[in-house]
Structures are given as structure tokens and as C-alpha cells.
Amino acid sequence: VGMFPSYKEPFGMVFIECCACGCPVIGANSGGPVEFVVPEQGVLVEEEAEWRTEDGAKKLGTKIADAVNTALTEDWKAKKGPGCVEFVTKNFSTSHQCSEMIANMKAWAAAE
Numbered sequence: 001v002g003m004f005p006s007y008k009e010p011f012g013m014v015f016i017e018c019c020a021c022g023c024p025v026i027g028a029n030s031g032g033p034v035e036f037v038v039p040e041q042g043v044l045v046e047e048e049a050e051w052r053t054e055d056g057a058k059k060l061g062t063k064i065a066d067a068v069n070t071a072l073t074e075d076w077k078a079k080k081g082p083g084c085v086e087f088v089t090k091n092f093s094t095s096h097q098c099s100e101m102i103a104n105m106k107a108w109a110a111a112e
Contacts, residue, residue: 022081
């Protein structure tokens, strides 16, 4: 699994890159990943507001360790990996991005 529990992640391109390689993800439940990381691709753990303190770091570490243990025990690479690739292909591939841009341009032209 790809593990990126960054605090207040703005978008999370690394999540998309991992999924494109068939690698399920574990991250923090904030920012961009909230928009696209679903149980079929991985899990987002709740952030710890006090993650800079010893107690907060331990709490966050325990959540992450539990998620990693689940991923390994359930063999996410084999079970979720193929769905990750499909998800990225449908939503973030160059072909999809170009199709969306053309559709937007047509809509803008029609609105004029």
C-alpha cells in the first residue's frame, strides 16, 4: 500500500499515482483525498489535531498501524489494486482529461 498521512493534504497527486500503479492507499481524512479515496481504493484515517505532541503522535501512529495491518491481512494489493487502476483510468487518464476539456469547450461555445 501507499501510505501518505500528511496533515491537511491539498490534493494528493501521489494517491492518484499510487492507484495508477495498482497500489491501494492509506492517508489522512482531509483535503483533496476526501474527494476521491473510497473504500474500494483504500482508507483515510482521522487526523489528530495534536499530532505534534507525543500523545497525539502515538494516537495517529496507532491508527495508521491498524490501517496497514488491515491492508496486509486483507491483501489489498490483490483485492483492491485492479480497481485502483480502473478508477484512475476512468477519472484521471489523459484521455479522460481531454474528453472533459472538449466537453467543457463545447458547453462554453453553446452558452455564448
